[in-house]
Amino acid sequence: MSQPCLNAATCFPDATVPLGYRCGCQTGYTGSTCQNDERICKDNTCWNNGTCIEVNSTTVDNNGTTFYCNCSESFTGVHCELKVNLCVNITCQNHGICRTVNMSWSCICLTPSLYYGNYCEIQTSALKVKQALSKSFASVAIVALVLTCSFVIIMDVLKYVFKIDPVKAERLRQLRAKKAAKSKPKPKPKAPNVAIRFQYIA
Structure with a gap:
């Protein structure tokens, strides 16, 4: 074996040990061949391209050493395992949905x-036209209803309060027309035409 020592360790010849060599391990590695990774900041400690930094107090490991993950701007969490949600304080209007x-x-x-x-807050021209038409139709319907009710009320006031019947003259005219139609003599039926046939006797 040309390089028995692992994890970038340095190999030294040593006749006093059974293997005939010893490994000078990098900081954080142990074992006869530096095969044990005892580092707090391992390659997989911080996810999503986060950088692991050993500090005095944040997250305590089993051996008392602490670390801090310096996450990229897209992630957060102890190990940078959580994606940043920029929509937490964003409110989209008119049933819009926020996406990061x-x-x-x-x-x-x-x-x-x-x-x-940006917030689905602006109405399109089509919606403005639709709302304007709806308001116009509603206004016309309200005016028509008010006029109809006013007409009925005025007619009742004239008839029952002032004893004025605005349609009395029209009713009388129609009544006279009916009476006149009844009083006309019915045409006499015409006598049937009689055909006279002469018969000559020889």
């Missing part, structure tokens, strides 16, 4: 034909 993409938040408008904008 490439360290930036964005409101996804579920009805883009009606709303758009």
Whole structure:
């Protein structure tokens, strides 16, 4: 074996040991061939490209040594295992949904034909036209209803309070027309035509 020592250890010849050599291990490694990784900051201690830093107090390991993961801006947590949620304090309007993409938040408008904008807060022209038409139709319906009710009330006031019947003249005219139609003599039925046939006797 050309290099029996592991993990970048240095091999020294030593005739006093059975193997004939000894390994000078890097800091954090132990064992006859430096095969045991005792480091607090291992390659997999911090995830998602986080950098492990040994410190005095944060997260205590079994041997009392502590570490801190310096995470990239996209992740958080003790081991950088949690993805940063930028939508925590973002409120999308009009039923929009917030999404975190490439360290930036964005409101996804579920009805883009009606709303758009950073927070889905802006109405489209189509929605404005629709609302205007709805208000116009509602206004026309209200005016028609008010006029109808006013007409009925005015007619009742004239008839029962002031004893004025605005349609009395029309009723009388129709009644006279019916009486006149009844009083006309019925045409006499015409007598049937009689055909006279002469018969000659020889």
